[in-house]
Amino acid sequence: MASGKSNYLSQKVLDAEFGIAAFTFPSTIHLAxxxxxxxxxxxxxxxSGSGYARVAVTANATNWSRSAQTVSNVNQILFNAFTGxxxxxxxxxxxxxxxxxxxxWFADLPxxxxxxxxxxxxxxxxxxxxxxxxx
Numbered sequence: 001m002a003s004g005k006s007n008y009l010s011q012k013v014l015d016a017e018f019g020i021a022a023f024t025f026p027s028t029i030h031l032a033x034x035x036x037x038x039x040x041x042x043x044x045x046x047x048s049g050s051g052y053a054r055v056a057v058t059a060n061a062t063n064w065s066r067s068a069q070t071v072s073n074v075n076q077i078l079f080n081a082f083t084g085x086x087x088x089x090x091x092x093x094x095x096x097x098x099x100x101x102x103x104x105w106f107a108d109l110p111x112x113x114x115x116x117x118x119x120x121x122x123x124x125x126x127x128x129x130x131x132x133x134x135x
Contacts (some may be wrong), residue, residue: 002037002039002106002107002108003105003106003107003108003131003132003133004040004105004106004107004132004133004134004135005040005104005105005134006038006040006041006042006093006102006103006104006105006106007040007041007042008042008102008103008104009102009103009104009105010040025059026059026096026104027058027059028056028057028058028059029056029057029059029094029095029096029104030054030055030056030057030094030095030096030097030098030101031054031055031056031057031077031092031093031094031095031130032046032047032054032092032093032094032095033046033047033052033079033089033091033092033123034046034047034089034090034091034092034093034106035047035086035087035088035089035090036090036091037090037091037106037108038091038093038103038106039106040106042103044091044093044106046093047086047087047089049084050082050083050084050085050086050117050119051080051081051082051083051084052079052080052082052086053079053080053098054095054098054099055077055078055079056098057073057077061074062074062075063075069133069134069135070131070132070133070134071131071132071133072127072128072129072130072131072132073125073127073128073129073130073131074127074128075127076124076125076126076127077124077125077129077130078122078123078124078125079122079123079124080122081120081121081122082117082118082119082120082121082122082123083119083120084119085116085117085118085119086116086117086121087116088114088115088116089109089114089115089116089117089123090108090109090114091106091107091108091109092106092107092109092125092130093105093106093107094106105132106132107130107131107132109125109129109130110129113125113129
């Protein structure tokens, strides 16, 4: 399962670590669903239409936990009900904005959480189902 920081975030962390430029991590991340997985360079195909919208999650220990080099969601993540069909969702990514913005990290979803949706379905991700691992 692929997951990790985006090139954008990697560059910001390096700049901050070596005093090249300050970086303020966002206090809210916006989770996005993908039908074609992104990579560290970005890309992929984010879900669009059918009532889809990114979900805002506060970046804190109430919502995320870390074990070694892996972070996972503590609470269930619930997206709005779709108004139409959506192709199979295979990945999730975090952005610093509700639309557009910069991708911070990405992760493939485990097989049980990869699925397509019909009208009135909701994408629901139980605790610990979204994980990001750093090498």
